[in-house]
Amino acid sequence: MSRSLQEEVVTSRLLIYREVALNSFRSWDGVIGALGLMAALLILLDAGGPVLAPFKLIMCLALPGWVLVSRLADADPAARLVWTVVASAMLFTVFAFFMAWSGIWHPRPVAAAGLVASSVAIVLFPAVHGFGSRPFDWRLRPLRQLIPLDRVRLLGRLRERSLRELLPWLVLGAALIMWGISLAMTGSGDLDTWGLLTKYPATWYLAVAAVLGLCIWGIGTRREIRARFLIASVSGLVVMLYASANLLTAVPRLPWSYKHIAVTDFIGATGQMDPSVDIYNRWPGFFASSAFLGETIGLRDALDYAAWAEIGFALLNVVTVLAIARALSRNPRVYWTATLVFVLANWVNQNYYSPQAFGYTLYLTMCLIVLTFLRSTPIMVVQVLEERLTRPQLPAIESYERPIGRSLRVAAIVAVLLLQAAIVVSHQLTPYLALLGLVPLFLLGYFRPRWLAPALVVMTLLYLIPNIGFIEQKYGLFTGFDPLANAGYQPRSDTFTDPAAWLMTTRWMARAAVLLSVLTGVLALAGFVRRLMQGEVRTTLMVAWMAVAPAFGLLGQSYGGEARLRIYLFALPWLAIGVAWLFWSGPLRTRKALLGATASLSAMALLFSVVYFQPEEDHRIPQGDVVASQWIDSRARSGDVIFEPGYFFPTLIGPNYPNYYRTIRVAPLSGLIKNLTGPVNAENIEKYADSIKPTSNVYVVISDNKREDESAAKLSLSGTVSNFERDLSFDNRASRVFESETVRIYQIAGTP
Known part of the structure; x- marks a missing residue:
């Protein structure tokens, strides 16, 4: 078989495969609509987990916006991409804000309904200039009428490229x-x-x-x-x-990401915003939309x-x-x-x-x-x-x-x-x-x-x-x-x-x-x-x-x-x-x-x-600090006092964070070490904690992380933190309740 004939056979097979694939759907809009319905079903069933989360996220950020943007006849391709993503995000931001404001929090049904409506709209009312702009012909026309062979000779074009x-x-x-x-x-x-x-x-x-x-x-x-x-x-x-x-x-x-993660998780867990907590709950648009999408795609912790x-x-x-x-x-x-x-x-x-x-x-x-x-x-x-x-002698370069x-x-x-x-x-x-x-x-x-x-x-x-x-x-x-x-x-x-x-x-x-x-x-x-x-x-x-x-x-x-x-x-x-x-x-x-x-x-x-x-x-936060912060957030209760190692330690990390402003007190470890009177033991630490707030439990967090506040940095240089931890570990009432590669947490249990 000659080389030209081989190329024509390969090209013909490619065209046949292409036509068979196209015959599976009415148009590309049909493909997009089918994927949207599939994503809506996965969202309603809360199926897929982190494996299918990217697929659900892509459909949420693409399909609703594309229904609108595909109507633009001659829009710039880069602008089309931006408008598609932002329009979809805007739609869900509006829903998320009003749901968090009203306390009626149902992200998955709302997102699924939005995808279903978008899928139906894009299939029944295809855009003139969208993917489905040309009517689909169900008949299998001759290959040379579909696409001229001389324009799709795959092997030949590759060889011609220098x-x-x-x-x-x-x-x-x-x-x-x-x-x-x-x-x-x-x-x-x-x-x-x-x-x-x-x-x-x-x-x-x-x-x-x-x-x-x-x-x-x-x-x-x-x-x-x-x-x-x-x-x-x-x-x-x-x-x-x-x-x-x-x-x-x-x-x-x-480190600045973790407070934002905490606010997002709080809105996602409670389904509402609380303006009395902090400024973030008064400007909750980003956090509500993020919590909305996180719940929708099955990743309910923004940390993921x-x-x-x-x-x-x-x-x-x-x-x-x-x-x-x-x-x-x-x-x-x-x-x-x-x-x-x-x-x-x-x-x-x-x-x-x-x-x-x-x-x-x-x-x-x-x-x-x-x-x-x-x-x-x-x-x-x-x-x-x-x-x-x-x-005047110079004409304008470009029209406006x-x-x-x-x-x-x-x-x-x-x-x-x-x-x-x-x-x-x-x-x-x-x-x-x-x-x-x-x-x-x-x-x-x-x-x-x-x-x-x-x-x-x-x-x-x-x-x-x-x-x-x-x-x-x-x-x-x-x-x-x-x-x-x-x-x-x-x-x-x-x-x-x-x-x-x-x-x-x-x-x-x-x-x-x-x-x-x-x-x-x-x-x-x-x-x-x-x-x-x-x-x-x-x-x-x-x-x-x-x-x-x-x-x-x-x-x-x-x-x-x-x-x-x-x-x-x-x-x-x-x-x-x-x-x-x-x-x-x-x-x-x-x-x-x-x-x-x-x-x-x-x-x-x-x-x-x-x-x-x-x-x-x-700036970098070690994984050990994050794991320790999650452990504290899941266990800290009303009346507890937490001594944290420094400014960048991500204490505020989860949905429990509003309580750190209300019933849980967070204080710097450097202040405890500098103001502690008497030997380092559970009794003296409890007395100092009670002077700050009547205490149920005291948590002392010690991190190997070098990023500490000013006072803690000076204490670390002199070895004071190491000596403090050594003395504390000898006290029977101070239990080491958590340990990671960079953090140790000691708990001093008080009277419930």
Whole structure:
């Protein structure tokens, strides 16, 4: 048999298999509908456990949103993905919030009903431009009428591809394999003051450098930019940078995640929120939706999935920034460079399981919707300013507006209002940073209708008013109108067990963070100036304002020293676009632009690695601490006193956490050791505990973890904690009731 005949036979078989598969369903919409019904059945039966949890989660985050998004005729593919996920999440967030508010908590039936309704809608009313856009023909037509054989000669097309075309894919695959092997070599042992920087083997850095090089090559190549290759490369880089640290631990690594896990588990266990407990129960949107989805997919403890939030939010935000840049530019080099800058300059580490990460994703989605559907011509005063800034001899580089139908604009307005509502009930600061950027642009006419600006403001304030008293009493509504003071934050060097090492590493890390931020800002400013000089004024002014607007948040609030981090994070997508404009605003690719982009992105990658991975020792929570905290949470009762080892010990971890504010007292171990009068024994410890709160049981938690508060750190350096534990272990009334690789818990039982 000749080679051409063999190829035709193989191709014919492939086509037959394809047609048989298609004949199994009316259309792809039928496949999606069937999967949705299957997921609904599994949810109702509470079947599958953690094995099928990813499948149920994917269907919950894909199907309801796709019913709406598939109706968009020519939406950008990246925007479609973002809108599908966010629309689904928004639907369940609304249900979860009102169920938690009313106390009628039935997540599984509601989620199953939503999936069934979505499945029925997508099958009976297929979208014109969705997967099921073409009517299905049940007849088995001749193969050559289905798809011409000369267009699907699989073997022939593979042979025609040169090694030069396949080589980047081979390098990418080899780099990803090398990265996985490097993580296995890294292990999860103890860290020093250099964090993960000295723990990663050289092959890890080589793998990351190879993928970064592929991304830069894909953007700067003279040949046609291949979107699929850049999608794979940038996604691989995001996973390498944002998932490496999490994959080395068995539990969520950041201490700030555990309070959020506790709030989620409390709402999931009780089916309601309690505003008297804390501020999280007054802004419960994220926690209610997370508890809703956790119950739906069969993972009722947020600890089981919280660690995946970091990479999940990172990937979704990167896709959103890509879609935003594509809405502003038709130049592939611009929007891919902006995406890469966002990946490499996002050192803030705010993607962990938290309401602020959730709110930030919704904010980016709201900006994407506004840029896609609500753009308009600004008011006359602004037009005059734009004309004066425009150089007449240079034509505008890219068009700004495109016609949008009335129905799409109405849908976009409703979506913006819903997104802002979800942000308002989920986080305290995010809605105001969103208002700082968007409201002036609405009022100036860059986006319309202009009445949407006051509507967003009123919605935000109406939710704040009932909570002003609580905020003023607990935190203070304003920390002062001093931007410099609100932007400043000085960490305490004596919170670490090795101050000398802290001076050598942490301060240099802080300087690297400042350098990365300044580098990004300076390049973006140069990009804005170049863009203006080349004739495109409107988009430049709009993006520049979005980059500058978050800084006005420093006028009244420091947000516990974190305001500067939020401001940089909210400015970063727009700064990234400015950086991309600097290199690729010209009509042609130049060697100078390529060298500048390569040098800048390489420097960003180096600084990002230092800033992101060096503090790992100071932040990582050992698994032993988590297991010990779960043990205490399941046994602590009213009247108990718990002496914990330090600030980062995850005492608040489960649904029992409100009792720690009411009937259970948590006190620092360092205070017990410093204030204990007399010898270390159960009787004296009980007396000190009774002076704090009448006690039933006393739990003394001793951890080998180095991250302790200031007093505990000094005690550890002098060996006082070790001596205290040694003396306590000799007392017959003090029982060691728990022991893990890093934690020992002693219980002194009192009178019930």
